[in-house]
Amino acid sequence: NRPTILIVGAGPAGLVLGNLLRAADIDCLILERQSRAHVEHRARAGYLAANTVRILTDNGLAAGLLRNGQQHDTCMFRTDHGSFELRYGSRGRGEVHTVYPQQDLVRDLIAEYLDRSGDIRFETRVRDLNDVDTKQPWVTCESADGEVHQWSCEYVAGCDGQHGISRGAVPADAAQRYRRDHGVSWLALLAQAPQSMAAVAYAVHANGFAGHMARSPSITRYYLQCPRGHDPASWSHERIWEELHLRMRGELHGRLREGQILERGVVDMSSYVMDPIQYGRLFLVGDAASLISPSAAKGANLAVMEADVLGKGLVAHLKGDDEQQLRGYSAACLPRVWRAQEFSHWMINLLHGPMGDDDEAVFLRGLQHARLESLRTSRSYQDFFAENYVGI
Numbered sequence: 046n047r048p049t050i051l052i053v054g055a056g057p058a059g060l061v062l063g064n065l066l067r068a069a070d071i072d073c074l075i076l077e078r079q080s081r082a083h084v085e086h087r088a089r090a091g092y093l094a095a096n097t098v099r100i101l102t103d104n105g106l107a108a109g110l111l112r113n114g115q116q117h118d119t120c121m122f123r124t125d126h127g128s129f130e131l132r133y134g135s136r137g138r139g140e141v142h143t144v145y146p147q148q149d150l151v152r153d154l155i156a157e158y159l160d161r162s163g164d165i166r167f168e169t170r171v172r173d174l175n176d177v178d179t180k181q182p183w184v185t186c187e188s189a190d191g192e193v194h195q196w197s198c199e200y201v202a203g204c205d206g207q208h209g210i211s212r213g214a215v216p217a218d219a220a221q222r223y224r225r226d227h228g229v230s231w232l233a234l235l236a237q238a239p240q241s242m243a244a245v246a247y248a249v250h251a252n253g254f255a256g257h258m259a260r261s262p263s264i265t266r267y268y269l270q271c272p273r274g275h276d277p278a279s280w281s282h283e284r285i286w287e288e289l290h291l292r293m294r295g296e297l298h299g300r301l302r303e304g305q306i307l308e309r310g311v312v313d314m315s316s317y318v319m320d321p322i323q324y325g326r327l328f329l330v331g332d333a334a335s336l337i338s339p340s341a342a343k344g345a346n347l348a349v350m351e352a353d354v355l356g357k358g359l360v361a362h363l364k365g366d367d368e369q370q371l372r373g374y375s376a377a378c379l380p381r382v383w384r385a386q387e388f389s390h391w392m393i394n395l396l397h398g399p400m401g402d403d404d405e406a407v408f409l410r411g412l413q414h415a416r417l418e419s420l421r422t423s424r425s426y427q428d429f430f431a432e433n434y435v436g437i
C-alpha cells in the first residue's frame with residue numbers, strides 16, 4: 046500500500062500535520078528515527094503563542110495543554126541599571142503565553158494521531174528522498190534492525206528538524222538559502238526545581254546573559270551565556286548555581302530555588318531560512334524549513350503554524366480539488382517566518398551586550414541600555430514587544 050502523504054519526523058510539525066490530515070480522513074504515514082519513549086521525553090520548548098493554542102484548540106489537539114498549561118503574561122529584566130517587569134499580557138494585542146512542555150505536547154499529539162487511526166513507525170530512519178519533483182516521490186528508510194524499506198507516495202512533508210535530510214533533497218539552484226551565525230552560545234539547563242519567580246526573567250550581566258523560564262511546577266529551564274565551543278560537562282553543579290545567582294542578582298531579588306540539573310547542552314544561536322520551502326511535491330515544515338534561535342521562543346510556534354497552513358492546503362487540494370492554497374504554501378508562511386526571525390534577532394541584541402572594554406563594545410552596550418530603557422518607559426515600544434513576543 047502507498048500512503049498519500051509521507052511525513053518524515055514526529056516532532057510538533059509532523060504530528061500536528063498528521064493529525065490534521067487524519068481528521069480529514071487522508072491517508073498518511075509518519076516515519077520517525079527515534080523511539081516513541083525518546084520523542085515523548087525530549088525536553089525543549091515550553092512557551093506556546095496564542096496563535097498556536099488557537100490552532101491546537103480548533104483542531105481538537107489542546108485538551109492536555111488547556112488542562113495542565115500555565116498562562117504567563119509577564120517577563121522581567123534585570124540589569125546593572127535596575128530591574129523592571131513588563132506585563133506584556135496587557136500590551137499589544139493583549140495575548141498571553143501558555144506554558145506547556147514540548148514533550149507533553151508531543152505525547153498528546155501521538156496519542157491523538159493513533160486515536161485517529163494514524164500510522165506511525167518509530168525507530169525508522171529515512172535515508173533519502175527521491176523523485177520529489179515527479180508525481181511519484183519515494184523514500185528509502187531503515188528500521189532499527191537494519192531492514193531497508195521503500196515507500197512511494199503522492200506528497201512528502203519534510204518535518205525532520207534542524208538535522209534532518211529533507212532540506213538536502215532540494216537542489217542548490219531551486220531555493221535561496223539565508224544563514225546567520227549570531228556568534229552567541231547558551232548553556233541550556235533543565236533543573237529539578239520549581240520556578241523561582243512567577244515570570245520569565247532575562248538578566249543582562251557583565252559575565253553574560255542568564256535566563257529563567259518555567260516549564261512545569263517542578264521543572265525550570267535556565268540559560269547561561271557561555272563561550273562558543275564550551276564543554277557543558279565542565280560546569281560543576283556549584284558553579285552553575287553560583288553563576289545563575291550572580292547574573293540573576295540573587296542578593297538583591299532573592300535567591301533562586303536550586304535543584305538537581307537534569308539536562309545540560311550548549312545551543313549555538315544561529316538562523317537559516319530557505320525560500321521557497323517547497324520543491325515539486327516536497328514541503329518543508331518547522332525547523333527543516335527555517336531554524337530560529339531560541340532567544341524569542343518561536344521555533345515550535347512556527348512549526349505548528351506551518352503545519353496548519355500545509356494541512357489546510359493539502360486537504361483543500363485532495364478533498365476539494367483546489368490547488369491554490371497548496372501552491373501558495375511558501376508565500377503564506379515565509380513573511381511570518383521572516384518577522385519572527387527579525388524579532389528574534391532584535392531579542393539577541395537586547396539580551397547580549399558585547400564583552401570587553403574596547404570602543405565598539407562600550408558603544409554597543411550603550412545602545413543596549415538605551416533599548417532596555419525604551420522598553421521600560423515607552424508604551425509604544427512595549428506594544429511592539431508584546432505583539433511580537435506572543436505573536437506569530
Ligand code: FAD
Pocket residue numbers: 053054055056057058059076077078079084089090091092093147169170171172204205206207208209210233312330331332333339341342343344345346347348
Ligand atoms: P523537531 O522537534 O526537531 O522534530 C523533528 C523530528 O524528525 C525528530 O523527532 C527527529 O528525530 C526526526 N528525524 C530527523 N531526521 C530524521 C530522519 N532522517 N528520518 C526520520 N525521522 C527523522 N521553541 C518555542 O517555540 N518555544 C520555546 O520556548 C523553545 N525553547 C527551546 C529550547 C531549546 C533548548 C531548544 C533546543 C529549542 C527550543 N525551541 C523553542 C525550538 C523548538 O523546540 C523547535 O523549533 C521544534 O522542536 C521544531 O519542531 P519540528 O517538528 O520542526 O522539529
